[in-house]
Amino acid sequence: MATVLDNRQTGRAAHAAPPATGRRPKFLQYNWLGGLAGWIWLVVVLVPIYWIVITSFKLQADYFSTNPLVPPAKPTLENYRFVLENHFVRYFFNSVIVTVGAVAPAILVSFMAAYAIVRGSAVSRFLRTVNAVFLMGLAIPLQAVIIPVYLIIIKLQMYDTLGAIILPSIAFAIPLSVLVLSNFIRDIPKELFESMRMDGATEWGTLWRLALPLTRPALVTVTIYQGLQVWNGFLLPLILTQSPERRVLPLALTAFQGQYNINIPAVLASVVLTTLPILTLYVLGRRQMLSGLTAGFGK
């Protein structure tokens, strides 16, 4: 008894001691080298972003005469007006159409496929094969198959339409989405499926009334990740569209930069405008977005 008490006391003492003497457990000591690297790299990451933002509020004339890292004395919205007058609203809506048009169907069909794979793989050889195809699909880089995709789009007579960007975007969103979603559906307790079946629910009904509500966080995460991919996509629009009316934002950005090379504040304002919707989403749904960006590398 005495030893127990004694132990407890020393335990408590040991617990209380560190603050008193300023000595933390050794493995929690401040890691100076890592800290230095971490904070320096934070500066490296933030300086270009800071530069983009402050420069986009400078007049072109002032840009050359002021220190590039000092914010403008009189911030101006002139650059943003200039960018918006150069059809950026249209490009913005093209990007919205492409992103929504690709991500919504991609998530729907991926969710259905993931559900089928989880529910049917045990007995269906077909579904096991489908799963294997999608797993293999993860390894196919878009760049490597872009030439046949281009040919298919020409044959479908869809070249230079927004649909030409949407269809391959759907296809390439599927493998990762199926993988992540099926991992989550697999976590749903078997008993719940069983009781749905007892109640006479069809698989289709179970998909919507059981699997959907229970995997909603995963669905949001995957949607955000794929949305970001399509929104920032560059190769498909570059190859499958041509006319200025079909431009999406990343492409518009490079065209604008080529055209107004010297007008650095205006080009940077266009960079800010194309990123603004994503940044807004990031601020609003940071948690979902953080997990969305790492989707597929763990649940």
Added chain:
Amino acid sequence: MTIAPPAVRSAPPAASSGARSGSVSWMAWPALVAFTIFGIIPLFGVLVLSFSSWSGLTQDIPFTGLDSWKSVLSDPGLPHALWITFLIMALSWLAQTPLSILIGVFIAAHKRYRGVLAVLFFIPLLLSQAAIAITYKMLLDPNFGLGAGLGWGFLQQDWLGESKLAVGVVIFVVSWQWIPFHSLIYQGGVRQIPTSMYEAAEIDGAGRVRKFFSITLPQLKYTIITSSTLMVVGSLTFFDLIWVLTAGGPGDATRALAVDMYQRGFRSALMGPASVIAVILVLLGLGLALLVRRLGGRDAAESQLEGI
């Protein structure tokens, strides 16, 4: 006695969901069809097209056997593109991995800063590669960029106009975008190492450096494999960034495989040779993924990203 085991084995599937499985299969069809048309068929299509001399401008595709393969394999541009691809891959791995581990270990141990760093570190991942490339193009411009504005001589070089510097810039920009991401992967890995291992090492009198090399690094093995696979396989497909930043230049200094393919196919109207490059790209990607996996044993795909 001899009859019983098979009966037991075959019973459960039939009883549980055997009758219903037919009714879910159709749900996989839409995804399968979409992915087959734009993923699987093109994968074989690119091999077929590599035996053609399609220009990409007309609808007729003349098949010319091994001509495209011969022309690409005898072209000194191919070894060069392979070398540049390898160089960018190796150097960006070397630049990113030690720093990412260092920062990851730091963030894992210092909870107070984790939130702030995680939020800010993710910003580069939100930007499109086109936006990043344009920003750096302007930032590094010898006449109008940061160097000229601040009057700092060492920043005032012709970054994208000299071969070696241009390769360096590509590697730096890649690191700028991806080090934060990989740091967060590593911090997830570090946090899964049981603290009891460190406590035991401390009792044995191990110092910090010793602990890092004897515990942290070996325990991070699978995280290193995951992160390296992403880096290595990902670097094969750097296209957006290089294309907007340098378009493969100056000369052909940054003309990696993906850029080379685009140049040949969509700029020079040589879809046959471009398809050959694409086939090489696919094989290289698969080979590298298998190699990294081999080096690290199994379960490499499993990651330790929890708790970001």
